[in-house]
Amino acid sequence: MKALLAVLLACIVGSLAGCASASSNVAAGVDLTKIRSIWVEQRLADNHNVRDRLVRALRAHGYEADAGPLTMMPDRGVDAVLVYQDRWTWDFRSYMMELEAQLRHPRNQTLIGQVYVHQRPFLGYTTDGMAEKAVQMLLPQGAGSGPAPAVTATP
Numbered sequence: 001m002k003a004l005l006a007v008l009l010a011c012i013v014g015s016l017a018g019c020a021s022a023s024s025n026v027a028a029g030v031d032l033t034k035i036r037s038i039w040v041e042q043r044l045a046d047n048h049n050v051r052d053r054l055v056r057a058l059r060a061h062g063y064e065a066d067a068g069p070l071t072m073m074p075d076r077g078v079d080a081v082l083v084y085q086d087r088w089t090w091d092f093r094s095y096m097m098e099l100e101a102q103l104r105h106p107r108n109q110t111l112i113g114q115v116y117v118h119q120r121p122f123l124g125y126t127t128d129g130m131a132e133k134a135v136q137m138l139l140p141q142g143a144g145s146g147p148a149p150a151v152t153a154t155p
Contacts, residue, residue: 026112026113027110027111027112027113030112030113032112032113032139032141033141034079035063035079035080035103035112035139036063036064036079037063037064037065037077037078037079037080038058038063038064038065038078038079038080038081038082038103039065039066039067039068039070039073039074039078039080039081039082039106040054040055040058040065040066040067040081040082040084041067041068041069041070041081041082041083041084042067042068042069043084043085046086048086048088048096048127050084050086050096050099050127050131051067051084052067053127053128053130053131054067054082054084054101054131054134054135055067056128056131057128057131057132057134057135058082058135058139060132060135061135061136061139061142062142063139063142073106078106079106080103080104080105080106080112081103081104081105081106081109082101082102082103082104083101083102083104084099084100084101084102084134085098085099085100085101086098086099086100087099089121091121095119095121095124095127096119096125096127096130097118097119097121098116098117098118098119099115099116099117099130099131099133099134100114100115100116100117101114101115101134101138102114103138103139113138113139114138115134115137115138117130117133117134117137
Protein backbone atom coordinates (compact mmCIF):
# COMPACT_ATOMS: atom_id res chain seq x y z
CA MET A 1 0.00 0.00 0.00
CA LYS A 2 2.83 2.40 0.86
CA ALA A 3 4.56 1.61 -2.44
CA LEU A 4 1.38 2.38 -4.38
CA LEU A 5 0.96 5.65 -2.51
CA ALA A 6 4.59 6.58 -3.21
CA VAL A 7 4.20 5.87 -6.93
CA LEU A 8 0.97 7.85 -7.08
CA LEU A 9 2.56 10.80 -5.26
CA ALA A 10 5.58 10.72 -7.61
CA CYS A 11 3.28 10.77 -10.64
CA ILE A 12 1.33 13.74 -9.28
CA VAL A 13 4.47 15.73 -8.45
CA GLY A 14 5.96 14.91 -11.86
CA SER A 15 2.88 16.08 -13.69
CA LEU A 16 2.72 19.33 -11.72
CA ALA A 17 6.37 20.20 -12.24
CA GLY A 18 6.14 20.36 -16.02
CA CYS A 19 8.71 22.23 -18.04
CA ALA A 20 9.36 25.90 -18.43
CA SER A 21 11.08 27.09 -21.58
CA ALA A 22 11.96 30.33 -23.23
CA SER A 23 13.71 31.19 -26.47
CA SER A 24 14.38 34.27 -28.51
CA ASN A 25 16.12 35.21 -31.73
CA VAL A 26 16.89 38.34 -33.68
CA ALA A 27 17.11 38.67 -37.47
CA ALA A 28 20.63 38.82 -38.86
CA GLY A 29 22.05 42.32 -39.25
CA VAL A 30 19.46 44.00 -36.99
CA ASP A 31 20.73 46.51 -34.43
CA LEU A 32 18.22 46.53 -31.58
CA THR A 33 20.03 49.40 -29.80
CA LYS A 34 18.54 51.86 -32.33
CA ILE A 35 14.99 51.01 -31.25
CA ARG A 36 13.55 53.60 -28.86
CA SER A 37 9.81 53.67 -29.60
CA ILE A 38 7.61 50.57 -29.81
CA TRP A 39 3.93 50.27 -30.73
CA VAL A 40 2.16 47.25 -29.22
CA GLU A 41 -0.51 46.05 -31.63
CA GLN A 42 -3.85 45.62 -29.88
CA ARG A 43 -5.43 42.19 -30.23
CA LEU A 44 -9.21 42.12 -30.31
CA ALA A 45 -9.27 38.96 -28.18
CA ASP A 46 -7.06 40.37 -25.41
CA ASN A 47 -9.30 39.69 -22.41
CA HIS A 48 -6.47 39.88 -19.87
CA ASN A 49 -4.90 43.25 -20.78
CA VAL A 50 -1.65 41.64 -21.90
CA ARG A 51 -1.21 44.63 -24.21
CA ASP A 52 -1.05 47.02 -21.25
CA ARG A 53 1.30 44.70 -19.35
CA LEU A 54 3.69 44.64 -22.31
CA VAL A 55 3.57 48.44 -22.55
CA ARG A 56 4.42 48.72 -18.83
CA ALA A 57 7.29 46.26 -19.20
CA LEU A 58 8.67 48.14 -22.21
CA ARG A 59 8.45 51.46 -20.37
CA ALA A 60 10.23 49.92 -17.36
CA HIS A 61 13.10 49.10 -19.73
CA GLY A 62 13.29 52.70 -20.94
CA TYR A 63 11.35 52.43 -24.20
CA GLU A 64 8.67 54.80 -25.37
CA ALA A 65 5.71 52.45 -25.72
CA ASP A 66 2.05 52.77 -26.53
CA ALA A 67 -0.63 50.41 -27.78
CA GLY A 68 -3.64 50.26 -30.01
CA PRO A 69 -4.77 49.03 -33.40
CA LEU A 70 -2.31 49.51 -36.26
CA THR A 71 -4.66 52.08 -37.79
CA MET A 72 -4.03 54.32 -34.75
CA MET A 73 -0.22 54.01 -34.89
CA PRO A 74 1.48 57.37 -35.54
CA ASP A 75 2.90 57.84 -39.03
CA ARG A 76 6.32 58.82 -37.66
CA GLY A 77 8.43 58.10 -34.63
CA VAL A 78 7.68 54.40 -34.18
CA ASP A 79 10.77 52.19 -34.56
CA ALA A 80 9.08 48.78 -34.17
CA VAL A 81 5.72 47.08 -33.71
CA LEU A 82 5.28 44.36 -31.10
CA VAL A 83 2.75 41.69 -32.11
CA TYR A 84 1.89 39.07 -29.50
CA GLN A 85 -0.14 35.92 -29.01
CA ASP A 86 -1.05 34.76 -25.50
CA ARG A 87 -2.38 31.32 -24.58
CA TRP A 88 -4.24 30.71 -21.35
CA THR A 89 -5.24 27.60 -19.47
CA TRP A 90 -7.11 26.68 -16.35
CA ASP A 91 -5.65 24.39 -13.67
CA PHE A 92 -7.69 25.33 -10.61
CA ARG A 93 -6.97 28.94 -11.61
CA SER A 94 -6.65 30.77 -14.90
CA TYR A 95 -3.10 31.67 -15.94
CA MET A 96 -1.08 32.51 -19.03
CA MET A 97 0.65 29.37 -20.24
CA GLU A 98 2.47 30.79 -23.28
CA LEU A 99 3.43 34.17 -24.62
CA GLU A 100 4.83 34.55 -28.11
CA ALA A 101 5.87 38.02 -29.26
CA GLN A 102 7.30 39.28 -32.52
CA LEU A 103 9.04 42.59 -33.07
CA ARG A 104 8.34 43.83 -36.60
CA HIS A 105 9.30 46.79 -38.77
CA PRO A 106 6.52 49.41 -38.55
CA ARG A 107 6.10 49.92 -42.29
CA ASN A 108 6.78 46.64 -44.09
CA GLN A 109 6.14 44.22 -41.16
CA THR A 110 9.53 42.51 -41.65
CA LEU A 111 10.39 40.30 -38.68
CA ILE A 112 13.07 41.90 -36.51
CA GLY A 113 13.04 39.47 -33.59
CA GLN A 114 10.82 37.08 -31.71
CA VAL A 115 10.50 35.51 -28.29
CA TYR A 116 8.59 32.54 -26.93
CA VAL A 117 7.96 31.99 -23.21
CA HIS A 118 6.24 28.86 -21.88
CA GLN A 119 5.74 28.30 -18.19
CA ARG A 120 5.04 25.23 -16.13
CA PRO A 121 1.77 24.90 -14.23
CA PHE A 122 1.36 26.33 -10.73
CA LEU A 123 4.97 27.45 -10.22
CA GLY A 124 5.42 29.92 -13.04
CA TYR A 125 5.26 33.66 -13.57
CA THR A 126 2.38 36.02 -13.03
CA THR A 127 0.93 37.65 -16.14
CA ASP A 128 3.09 40.72 -15.50
CA GLY A 129 6.08 38.45 -14.98
CA MET A 130 5.49 36.74 -18.33
CA ALA A 131 5.36 40.12 -20.09
CA GLU A 132 8.52 41.23 -18.28
CA LYS A 133 10.34 37.99 -19.16
CA ALA A 134 9.40 38.36 -22.84
CA VAL A 135 10.68 41.96 -22.96
CA GLN A 136 13.90 41.03 -21.13
CA MET A 137 14.63 38.22 -23.56
CA LEU A 138 13.67 40.11 -26.72
CA LEU A 139 15.39 43.40 -25.79
CA PRO A 140 17.98 42.47 -23.15
CA GLN A 141 19.97 45.71 -23.44
CA GLY A 142 16.97 47.99 -22.74
CA ALA A 143 16.67 51.53 -24.02
CA GLY A 144 17.94 53.22 -20.86
CA SER A 145 21.26 52.99 -19.10
CA GLY A 146 19.91 51.49 -15.87
CA PRO A 147 19.69 47.80 -15.05
CA ALA A 148 16.66 45.85 -16.17
CA PRO A 149 14.05 44.99 -13.53
CA ALA A 150 14.25 41.48 -12.13
CA VAL A 151 11.64 38.89 -13.07
CA THR A 152 10.43 36.75 -10.21
CA ALA A 153 8.33 33.63 -10.28
CA THR A 154 5.37 33.31 -7.95
CA PRO A 155 5.23 30.34 -5.63
